[in-house]
Amino acid sequence: MADPRHTDSGLAALVGVATAAAGTGSALRPEDVSCERLRGFFTGHLLAEDSPPALADGFVRRQGELDALVTYESELLALNAGGRLREPLQIVHPEDGMVLADYPLLLLDPAKRASYDRLVAWLKSGPVQKKIMERTLRRPVDPAVPRIESLRPPIGNALYFPDRQEVLDRLLADYGKAEGAPPARVFFVLDFSTSMAGERIAALRATFAGLSGADDSRSGKFLRFHRGESFTVIRFAGRVLDERTITYRTQADLDLLRQAVAADDFGEDTAVWSALDHAYGRAAELVRDSPRQGASVVLMTDGENNAGTGLDAFLDRYRALPEAARAVHTYTVRYGDADPRELDRAARATGGRMADATAQSLLNAFKETRGCTE
Structure with a gap:
């Protein structure tokens, strides 16, 4: 698509995708704009020009490597009629609707x-x-x-154009952050204490399958893992049991990610805050070596901390981290018998929030954590 900062067609496309991602069917509000929901779209966006004609010319030059073009219907039809394509484009009118230009x-x-x-x-x-x-x-x-x-x-439904400037400002800011930046890294810190065995670990594995593409709901399509994203899976009990880093490029990488949570080695005790401290050590290394790469931490536990360091000690260590590492937010997932007060306190202290999987499915709780990494 054309650059939304310079063209009406690009801005209309960005508004259309964001509106579909929000799923409200009405004009976008500031709280509806989530850069994480748009991250997959940004990841696949390989061509941007400052005008629709320049975009069409760029597509013609690179038609062997590009799969789609988002622009005005008239531009697509003109390309099909112009004799410059090896094969005609299939015109798709989004089911969710689109912004109409007059x-x-x-x-x-x-x-x-x-x-x-x-x-x-x-x-x-x-x-x-x-x-x-x-x-x-x-x-x-x-x-x-x-x-x-x-x-x-x-052409289906006509989408509402945002009536508030702050919505457009945020959309364009998210686009600017995504342009040229390395894909984000998510650190999953997952409780593999013995209390997780059985139905609970089955739910966790089903959650990762859903985020890998098995969830075909509207939110699932936007919040699933995106190509280019990197994941570090840290399994813990009374200590860190295993750590694997995977970058999603092919289906085989998603298989490796699911294998990381398929392990059956559980451990005694639950060292929640020691495991989170370990994750921040890895995050500090990442932001030091790749300052532009966004990162976030997702901590899931089904029990209270009974080993290793306490929450206060962790927060002291967190406050002593370099500023860039402190900008990595933690999203906590309360499951089973976990202490909601401690999990909420840790999330808020690091700039994140808590998702409660005792009041909804574990998959939906993990979807809540797919927030915007700064």
Whole structure:
């Protein structure tokens, strides 16, 4: 798609994707904008230009490596008709709807009202609308004008454009952060104490399967793992049991990620805060070596801390970290008999939040953690 900071078509595309991700069916509000929900879209965005024609030219040059093009319908139809493509594009009208572009004619001098009205009437007349449609491949404003074959498919719902500037500011800020930045790293700190054996570990494994693509719900499509993301899975009990880092490039990488939680070696005790401290040690190394790479920590436990360091000691160590490492937020997932007060306190102290899996499914709780990494 074209660069949304410089083009209306790019901004319309960004608003459309964000509206579909929010799933509200109404105009976007600031709280509806989640860069994590858009991260998969940003990850797959390989071509940006400062105008629709330049975007079309860029696609023609790279058509062997690009899979899709998001732009005005008229631009797509013109490409298909222009003879520059090896094979025609299949035009897709999003089921969720899309932002419609119009071209208003404004009257600047009230003294010219009569001339203005005559011009508008001429432009909206049937013969002129037909010529505009045939020459520019844009849909006529008058629904009574018969469509040419390529414009007969219905366009579906028209999406609301945001009516608040702060929404657009946040969308464009998220786009700017994602442009050229390395994909994010998520540190999963997972409780593998003996109390997790049985139904609880089965639910955890089903959660990772859902985030790997098995969840076909609307939110699942936007919040699943994205190509390019890196994951460090830290399993713990009374100590750290295992640590694996995987970058998702192919299906085989997702299989490795699921294998990381398929292990059956559980341990006695639950050293929650020692495991989280270990994760922050790894996060500190990451932000030191790759300052632009976003990162977050997801801590899931089903019990209270009964080994290793305490929460107060962890927070003291956290406050002593370099500023960049302290910008890594922790999202805690309360499961089973875990202490909600401690988990909420740890999340808030690190800039994250707690998701409660005792009041919803573990999968939905993990979806809540798919928040924006700074």
